[in-house]
Amino acid sequence: MNEFKFGFSLPDPDDRDKNENPDQAGQQPNPFDAFGQLGQMLSQLGQMMSQASTSSGPVNYDLAKQIAVQKLGARPGFAADSGKAVTDAVHLAEMWLDPVTTLPAGAATTRAWTARDWVDATLPTWRRLCDPVAQRMSGAWVEALPAEAKQQAGPLLAMVGQMGGMAFGSQLGQALAQLAAEVQTSSDIGLPLGPEGTAALLPENIEAFTKGLERPSSEVMVFLAAREAAHQRLFAHVPWLRQRMLASVEEFAGGIKVDTSALEQLAGQFDPMNPESIERAMQSGVLEPQTTPEQKAALARLETLLALVEGWVDVVVGDAVGDRLPGADALRETLRRRRASGGPAEQTFATLVGLELRPRRLRAAAALWRLVTDQHGMEVRDGLWAHPDLLPTADDLDDPMEFADRLGHADVDPIAELRKTEGTEE
Template identity: 25%
Template sequence: MNIYRSVRAVTNASGTGIVDWGAVAEAAKASTPPGELTLSDAERTGYKTDVQDARERLQTVGEVEFDLPDTIEIQNRHHWIDANIETFERVMHPIEEKGGGVFPGVARVANTGTMAFMLSFLGKNVLGQYDPLLLAEADDADHGLYFVHPNIRRVADSLDVDYPRFRRWIAFHEVSHAAEFGAAPWLSTYLEQRMEEGVEALSEGSLDRKAFRELDTAMTSVEGYAELLMDRAFDDDYEDLRRKLDARRRGGGPMAMLVRRLLGLGLKRRQYERGAEFFHAVADARGVATASKVWEHPDNLPTDDELDAPERWVRRVA
């Protein structure tokens, strides 16, 4: 880790955009140890088996058909940062097109530093990721499934939990997202449209509340349904893993807590909880197959009001 190189990359940010993405990548990686990525044969087999078992179990429990992404990678932290730079750049593009304001050089340095800090923090903490490659230019862009191996090992050790079991739990969670996007071919486009509308409005200096509200309810459904499938498909009870991981997320020093708040990670946790309550209520009343109807058509997504009144969604959809 080289903090000096990281700061130098930010302060030397250049180009015509409001973010120097090359400098973001350099600065984020300079301030983030890559982590060990030497895998034993047993670990490689373990990852492969975990993903395959997760697909089979989730298909059975959710009564949904889906394929795994062609791109499945076991990464170190630098690999994860590189994979996500392109996503952040695509999302920011509408805002970048509007220019850098009165002091473009100053804005570029500040924005580059902010993005580098955010990717560095996430790169040190992300365990796994299902990446639908939103806003990718290629129409046939494949989705991706990533496991950040150094973080998985470190967190398993810090929580004092069995590493293979923890790794398998992460695999089941990320593959559950592959189940959702596989069962709903329209979902990527739906999220992209709301994201584009919201970011475009921000670039014009306004706030498209409808687009962001629809994006939030859709992501709440994505996270909540994944929790339902995890509960029904994982090998055993994992309340101990969830409890310890939640305690870890709430812990840390004041700086870590501030960063989580600024990055909206508390909101993401609320999406998990609210979405899980909704889908568990539906599944308990009508079965998992009924809950899976959410992916048959965009109109089947719950509204914000229905998320707190699942019986209304059941009457409308099921």
């Protein structure tokens, strides 16, 4: 069954059967039902046009949330005792993590989220991630128009901007619904999407994930809780990390360039009064952004940082749960493959923001952190997060032995020197 875009849906087949078989429904067919359905659709369209006229910015986030919630539908949610299970799992994971890292617990709050909760809680961060991309995509070709053309097309450009916001909002809403149905924690795709200081797990999604693993659900819950808690320790106690990761996405978006020679082709592809034609035009590839050297550099930095974060979490969680959970090694390998190869969440993000968000070098980063831990201890390892300049580079991932040796033969303590410099600057 095909779905209408922008939140429209086909009439319920059960209602149609009732109208065609009034005896089964216990009532006579209502000749005004078709008009009622048409009126409902027109009402939805009117609400959406009202949203388009009142929304500001390059993405209609009200529409995005509406579509996400609608596509998620009436989900069963999780059992009443799942909230306590999440709290207990995070508490246990924090105790296991304490001896294997110098970074203290970073989550002040623990939450069990439904898929809708995830949408609500992460939407502010998605706004920050998506606005630069949508702004560049919608504004790049307008900037290239001659001044005279801009003046003549002024009212039309404003309308196209509103409809473009609806098109981006529709795409965002569908992507959020898919992600919300799959992610297991707030840090599942490696970015700090949720509120600061909040460790969140999605019991319903974890239960679905567990079905194909042949492991006890409690074991999977604790393992994922340990990963979430480890991420939160980094995000909370490495002050620059959250900003650097989100800024890297913004930097990537800022380098978007559109081939303005495609404007003539685009002009014939959409009708300003038809939202679906605008969405089709934007997804047709006519305005496909060209990858620039600046974007490639920003993407390389982001991929390295993601790999370092995920590799550190992999090593620390392995040390914390390895001797306590019988299936820990199998779970680690499952998640490594899922993250490194790009699971559904990463694919959706690539469609949404325009870049592939996956730590391609996760195994190399984990091997480097393991080597540093074994040779220099967790204090030196965790101390490298004190400043981005201390972290291993992409070249260091190619030669982890050289990096570890360099740490051991340094004439001065780089962490102490950095703290001294920071003290002077203050």
